[in-house]
Amino acid sequence: MKMLLFFFAIQFFLAIYQVIKLHNLTKANRKTREKKLSILRKNERLLHTAYLSVENFTKSRSLPPSLSNLPLAEKEGIVLDVKIFHFPLFTPPYNASIGISEGRHYLFFRYDFPLFGHGFPFSISNIGSVQLDQDLNPLEKTFCKIRTNSPFSEDPRFFQHGKENYLIYSDIHSHSKDVRGLRIGALNLKEQKLDYITPLHHQFQKVEKNWTPFSHSGKIHFVYEIGRQKILSLSDPQKDSLESFPSLLFSSSSWSSRWGILRGGTPALLVEKEYLSFFHSSFEDHLGIIWYVMGAFTFEAFPPFKMTRISPYPILFKGIYDTLHQPMANPKVRSIYPAGFVLKDERDSLLVSCGENDSGIKLVTLSKDKLLASLQPADTMCNRPLYAEHDSRIGCWAAFGE
Template sequence: MTHPPRAASGARLVIPSASLIPSTWMAAQPPEGFYVFNPAIIQLRKRLLMAYRVDFGRSLPARQRTACALCLLDANLQVETGSVVALSDTITDGGANHYDPRFLTVGDRLFVHYNNNWDTTPNQIFLVELDPDTLEAKHPARPLFFDGQRQPVEKNWMLFAHEGDLFAIYRIEPHIVLRLDIDMSGAVHCRPAYRVAWDATRYGARYGELRGGAPPVRVGDRYVALFHSRTAPRGRMNTSAPATIATVNRTGWFRAVKRWLRERLDPLRYFGGVYEFAATPPFAPTYLRPEPLLHPDAEERPHRPTAAHLTPRRVVYPSGLVRLADGAWLVSYGVHDERAVLRVFACHEIEGGAETSPSGVAS
């Protein structure tokens, strides 16, 4: 792409899934059997790249049904003909399943990192360097190794390069930053670097805990990043219910009725939000948008049941953020685990001001 993307603020574009599926994967099943979602974007060498997750539905065993692909987008945010790359087919030593890719650049080097979901416990995040010309894996995948207490599944580390060093946002509240060493071969060792306490409880009480999303983008003296959060259904049946009720609860027809009601009345909801942090260590948070930028109920309802989750849910899942030449922002995100969406926001919709800065204490 030789020109910057052209799109008006507020424009929302759903990328047709069929245009994103590598031709070599079409032999597995017809296009309508795939689920394509959670796109990440980045600008490199005057090109707009997009990586995304492809679920093969239920046509393959559970441990062989999720992969990543890449493509180029033109100035009108359309998939460039012949640009789709079956990224997962070029990755070695990176596990069987590749979930939710995100981009990283370190100087002129291009990387993708992804996770293996529940394939291992704890799960694993992998970093893969790409050839910027072919967009294929350049070297074997490298696991990120954190010698510390971890959750069973951690999918949403946000990697960013700063002044020649590589860091990852490990947790948003408190703001925990890891330092990564990619100079050696093999596993990438990640060590705690900074921790800043700050208060995001008001947002979290309404929309859920702040979790990782789109990797940070530097704007002057600060970084802008997108995160996701989620709220659980309120009406789940008590797990300590009497045996007779528990037995009914396990029957197929009753579960189907519950799913139908929950889908319409009280589904799990994911939101997309914005926060900023200083572009100097210890990277203290400076701004939290008080309301979500992305709301699941603002999107078209799910078209079909998803293969990724049995629990009904309404999802917006931010994975990419690019600042355009005119100051507007291009956001890429997944919707309901079934589609990839691009949306343009005005500068003031993304970037914050000092009057709403949260307090933070470096420790």
């Protein structure tokens, strides 16, 4: 009997030893794999930095074929100025939304902090704000973190409804970090905080983001789907009480399918008796690089808010995509990401705040009249090839709020 117990004890300890050995081996393999991935990403960033340095030295900028034959907006008189926004944070701010309240300019943005020691490095995301001076430079002492009670808040949009200021932003759901939804918060600029936060549980897909907010007839509205103009309305921002307008029949658009599906960007403002907003779309080139581009569209100032006009091709400008990637940014993404705009210079020009390469902010000044004149009717251009040297297919696209 004792020999039998001794035998079982030996077998038990051997089993434990094998489990521990297998666990340590798996852990070592995972660390090796994560180290290789980290080195690979570091090398990609170094190659991208060298690539941009060569381009800056040679004064040339390489764009994919679907963009390289398009005119720069400066030559068309649309873009008047591009200001690189500098602000000393531990990590660069990006995806900024500009707004005006009581005559002061504010910038709301995302900034990330990398975390290590948990295997492959990841980051937490925060929302910050800063007041700007007359030259659109940051007043550093006014910087503050907007507390959202979450370390995963992303991509704020500032907008006004009535006399109130609001932020809408993306955040994870409490039950799953892989599911993201939109939250709206009443912004108290004097105390630099959100007075309340309301989760909006309109979950048609796993990741909800890039809704286009606007104010109309005492209610907050969102363009959830550009093109068909799927509109959501919110009568009380303190309650999750979204209502949906009936969608329009599928409307055509002059935006080519080669530039990707239309997604929301800036809040919409009334300009020349119509709502104006800037959107983004993205596509992948033959080298596996993902390019984000931006354009503008207008829609009617009354229900059902039908789209009226749209950019026929992406708005490009000198120096676009030249922001160096920060360590946590994907070096294979070239992005321009409009998230806010205001009227300036006695309403003759527009100031658009854009994130670039998930690593910086650019403030782009556009001529209001030139921009509006460049837009094409949204329902008559479907079969007309515009700048389609490499791809003559013109797509009629609708886009969900992702």
